[in-house]
Amino acid sequence: MFYDFGSRGSIAQDARGSDLAFLNAVWAAQITQRFLLGLILALSATPVAAFYDMPILTDLLFVSTAWSHSNSAHNSPASS
Numbered sequence: 001m002f003y004d005f006g007s008r009g010s011i012a013q014d015a016r017g018s019d020l021a022f023l024n025a026v027w028a029a030q031i032t033q034r035f036l037l038g039l040i041l042a043l044s045a046t047p048v049a050a051f052y053d054m055p056i057l058t059d060l061l062f063v064s065t066a067w068s069h070s071n072s073a074h075n076s077p078a079s080s
Contacts, residue, residue, distance in 0.1 A: 041065045 007026050016022040042065055049057035 038065050 007030055011023065011026060014022065041061060045058045045061035045065075048061065049055050
């Protein structure tokens, strides 16, 4: 996972790991992080495709970004 920066480990080690408010805050931070990474990838799709002179890369980057985010958006820290 490109966007897993240790939130599950920090939940396990934090004394507030079972606190619902803490888990909701971590989940919100993960959603924000994933949104920003998706936005960066979406905005860079066209320049990357132009750099490599492969227009199909634009569509592939959009689809891979959407697929990655749709498969991980429902994974909240509370479910692990």
